[in-house]
Amino acid sequence: MKLNRKSSAHILALAAASALLLIAGCRQDMQDEPKMFPQRGTTMFADGRSVRPQVEHTVARGQLDQDQYFYTGLIDGKEQNMMPYPVTLEVLERGQERFNIYCTPCHSRVGNGDGMIVERGYKPAGNFHDPKRMGEPLSHYFFVITNGYGAMPDYSSEIKPVDRWAIAAYIRALQLSQDATMADVPAGVQVQNLKDIAEKDGLPASYAGPWPIAVDTDANALPKAGIYAGAPGEAAASSQSQRDKASETNAAAGKTAASH
Numbered sequence: 001m002k003l004n005r006k007s008s009a010h011i012l013a014l015a016a017a018s019a020l021l022l023i024a025g026c027r028q029d030m031q032d033e034p035k036m037f038p039q040r041g042t043t044m045f046a047d048g049r050s051v052r053p054q055v056e057h058t059v060a061r062g063q064l065d066q067d068q069y070f071y072t073g074l075i076d077g078k079e080q081n082m083m084p085y086p087v088t089l090e091v092l093e094r095g096q097e098r099f100n101i102y103c104t105p106c107h108s109r110v111g112n113g114d115g116m117i118v119e120r121g122y123k124p125a126g127n128f129h130d131p132k133r134m135g136e137p138l139s140h141y142f143f144v145i146t147n148g149y150g151a152m153p154d155y156s157s158e159i160k161p162v163d164r165w166a167i168a169a170y171i172r173a174l175q176l177s178q179d180a181t182m183a184d185v186p187a188g189v190q191v192q193n194l195k196d197i198a199e200k201d202g203l204p205a206s207y208a209g210p211w212p213i214a215v216d217t218d219a220n221a222l223p224k225a226g227i228y229a230g231a232p233g234e235a236a237a238s239s240q241s242q243r244d245k246a247s248e249t250n251a252a253a254g255k256t257a258a259s260h
């Protein structure tokens with residue numbers, strides 16, 4: 001078949017137009033890739049989630065978690081009194097930092113269970129200095145952070161296992177700091193009396209006094225609805241002066257621990 005000039009020009013124009021369309025199509029695809037964005041929904045999966053949960057009974061690379069004690073704090077289902085890695089000053093400092101971020105709101109800086117949230121009506125958090133908790137094996141602290149305990153939520157998604165252990169080690173240091181005797185002081189080191197320090201620095205006598213310990217009663221067994229609905233501090237307003245006193249002594253106690 002022989003094409004005349006006019007119709008071949010037509011075909012050429014048509015080819016050019018479809019080529020342009022094709023190129024535009026490609027460009028569109030490149031610019032707007034059919035990929036999933038984090039936290040954005042999709043119609044592709046029945047549950048609408050673009051971020052897929054891990055397939056059950058599978059182990060992703062780097063998730064083998066072979067060291068059972070490191071990840072669970074248990075050996076044969078029992079808590080143990082040992083660290084899964086050596087404790088250095090660096091580990092304790094990391095533990096102190098993480099403890100002060102995640103635990104003090106409820107347990108207070110000295111770990112007596114009378115943190116700010118407790119003072120505002122939350123169930124008193126465990127006092128790390130009572131005989132029962134002093135006697136707990138070290139991995140108990142790891143286990144509680146990992147799994148929660150009673151009214152305390154777990155912190156497994158916020159705190160990595162390595163840091164949970166660092167916190168556990170720091171809690172031991174905290175316990176020791178409040179329960180040390182003269183026998184623990186290395187030879188040749190002089191210990192100053194806290195009362196003398198307070199007097200010298202012109203601090204109130206309560207600086208060196210004992211801390212108040214939160215008391216568990218039915219009334220504060222659960223967070224009060226008023227705390228969330230009302231103005232901050234409203235729920236505990238009646239015991240305002242008591243709380244003032246408590247935080248004063250707490251601050252003092254925190255200072256004691258920090259100066260060790």
Ligand code: HEC
Pocket residue numbers: 099102103104105106107117122123124125126133136140141144145149150151152153155159167
């Ligand atoms: C939101 C407040 C809150 C925070 C934050 C919190 N706890 Fe607690 N914790 C509690 C309460 C409340 C209890 C007492 C639970 C009960 O008796 O129902 C408790 C109890 C405990 C106990 C005692 C368990 C026992 O054997 O009696 C340990 C150990 C503990 N917490 C460790 C921690 C550590 C470590 C952190 C920081 C990673 C932390 N908690 C953060 C509220 C908190």
